[in-house]
Amino acid sequence: MKQLLGILLVALIPFPAAAVEEPRHEVVRTLDERVELRRYAPYVVAEVELDADASEAGNRAFPILAGYIFGKNKGERKLEMTAPVTQTAAPMKMAMTAPVTQSATRSGTRVQFVLPASVTLATAPEPLDPRVRLREEPAATWAVIRYSGTWSQARYAEHVAALRATLAAAGIATEGEPVWARYDGPMTPWFMRRNEVWLAVR
Secondary structure, X not given: OHHHHHHHHHHHOOOOOOOOOOOOEEEEEEOOOOEEEEEEOOEEEEEEEEOOOHHHHHHHHHHHHHHHHOOOEOOOOOOOOOXXXXXXXXXXXXXXXXXXXXXXXXXXXXXXEEOOOOOOOOOOOOEXXXXXXXXXXXXXXXXXXXXOOOOOHHHHHHHHHHHHHHHHHOXXXXXXXXXXXXXXXXXXXXXXXXXXXXXXXX
16 A cells, blocks of 8 residues: 555656756766767755665655755755656665674665756755755766666666676776666556666776
8 A cells, every 4th residue: 555655656756857957067078869978067966875776766756855945944945856866776774683794785676856057055945854865976987878668677677787797898987886767657647657777987
């Protein structure tokens, strides 16, 4: 029942459309028809980290983050929805019932909403929900592969592998976990959706 409720809530959220604002960036190199190297300027995000795998994290995180940008913040300020919504694996500490010599972690998921370029850390409204964290993503170069279609984990994994193979062939090293970026809402037909996988260039 909780999972169904999450799906219904996501469906009601005005997800980004093609004409909305994206983080400022420039394409510095194109490797093939689908892979670009992009240099991004710094941008501010609202994010939440959940003890959930990628398949369920979006449904759980979207209502939390949407609440923040739609006024669940000090001052009840509403912010414009931008694109993309991203998610990536994030280590999370595990509660232990006995002493251990090393801290134990498991993989959770971090989901981010990009805030408008006019919003800085200093001017962003303070969240009322303690799960929401504001952070500035630093300037960085990302390797990006674009694809359309469903949001299945199989499609995502297929394009992570394709991106890694293209970068390896070009001798380009990366670091960190892949980032899954989605630009369209669940009401957009699957064949019209813009999806991307990002890998940070070392």
